[in-house]
Amino acid sequence: MRVSDLGSIGDLESPIMPGAIATARGLTLHRLLFNAYEQSMLFLPERPLGEADYRAMAAFYDPALVALGQQVRPALERAAFGALDSYIEASGSWDLGSLIEYLQSAIHEYEQSPSSLVVAIEATPRPRAALLYLLVQQAPDFLSEASAMARAMLGCFGPAQSELMKVFIDEYGYGVHEKKHSTLFAACMRSVGLSDGVHDHYFHYLASSLALVNYFHCVCANKQAWFRYLGALYFTEASIPHFNRQLSRALRRASGHWSTHRTSTNTCTSTSTTVRWCWRPCSRPPYGCTGRRSSPRSSPASRRSVTSKRWLTSTTSRRSPSPTAWPRRPRAGRLCADVAPPTSR
Numbered sequence: 001m002r003v004s005d006l007g008s009i010g011d012l013e014s015p016i017m018p019g020a021i022a023t024a025r026g027l028t029l030h031r032l033l034f035n036a037y038e039q040s041m042l043f044l045p046e047r048p049l050g051e052a053d054y055r056a057m058a059a060f061y062d063p064a065l066v067a068l069g070q071q072v073r074p075a076l077e078r079a080a081f082g083a084l085d086s087y088i089e090a091s092g093s094w095d096l097g098s099l100i101e102y103l104q105s106a107i108h109e110y111e112q113s114p115s116s117l118v119v120a121i122e123a124t125p126r127p128r129a130a131l132l133y134l135l136v137q138q139a140p141d142f143l144s145e146a147s148a149m150a151r152a153m154l155g156c157f158g159p160a161q162s163e164l165m166k167v168f169i170d171e172y173g174y175g176v177h178e179k180k181h182s183t184l185f186a187a188c189m190r191s192v193g194l195s196d197g198v199h200d201h202y203f204h205y206l207a208s209s210l211a212l213v214n215y216f217h218c219v220c221a222n223k224q225a226w227f228r229y230l231g232a233l234y235f236t237e238a239s240i241p242h243f244n245r246q247l248s249r250a251l252r253r254a255s256g257h258w259s260t261h262r263t264s265t266n267t268c269t270s271t272s273t274t275v276r277w278c279w280r281p282c283s284r285p286p287y288g289c290t291g292r293r294s295s296p297r298s299s300p301a302s303r304r305s306v307t308s309k310r311w312l313t314s315t316t317s318r319r320s321p322s323p324t325a326w327p328r329r330p331r332a333g334r335l336c337a338d339v340a341p342p343t344s345r
């Protein structure tokens, strides 16, 4: 992050509006947020640590800088996501039945159309290059996959919420590193010649890609947004099969040997099982330690978050560069050479 970029942030009390995310302001906001969230996550290289690594670690996790990031985080979150509430309708009377009906219809509606992103990729003259670019855009999320979720796991709650722990440990391969979802994604990147270093592609990340990752961190980090997290998680897990089926076909068509892609790799648990785990806390009124039912306001919160996540996902698809903006040649294995080292963050 360059100091000169900070000038584009403007007034933090003014939320970024729909359509303005692919701007210098949107990019700077989401890079700052991404950085603040990542300072509470563990990043270690697999190689033996050298002196430079220890210095980089001390700098990145400097307590004063971490505190500064946490201090400014609420204002950054309001600027990044505050506008979602103003144009996503979640009014009316909601109960458990209408929430379940909405959750089911949202997925049914989503599955009626092909993924606009996959369609756009396949329509390009160089779909392989476009698919490489997509993998790079997925990297900020998938190379540390499910880290945001870890923020929502701790505490005292009831059996419905414990179902989510199953989703979490599945993401982490039940402790088997080779089955950890981020390990599978890293293998996918290497299989197509892309660097899998966790920040190697940092300066290629679009604001919309960072927004998707940051949204999950935001709703997981703020416990008052927990019901929004439930809706976002449900929509993500339930919509994955439809998207992945299309992406897997596109990958096979573009390059038959991309068999290590996570979308075509069996993970520990099938997606349908994962959705069932998500479904339980979504579809049953949660209980706290006291055993009392939570407020009925949880329904519109979950519903609002499904809508927010759908909007952000479609924004990511729309904000991908046009085919003419993609590199002339696939830059497999070279993308990392074009960016500054992670210590520059």
Ligand SMILES: [Fe+2]
Pocket: 145, 146, 171, 181
């Ligand atoms: Fe995963």
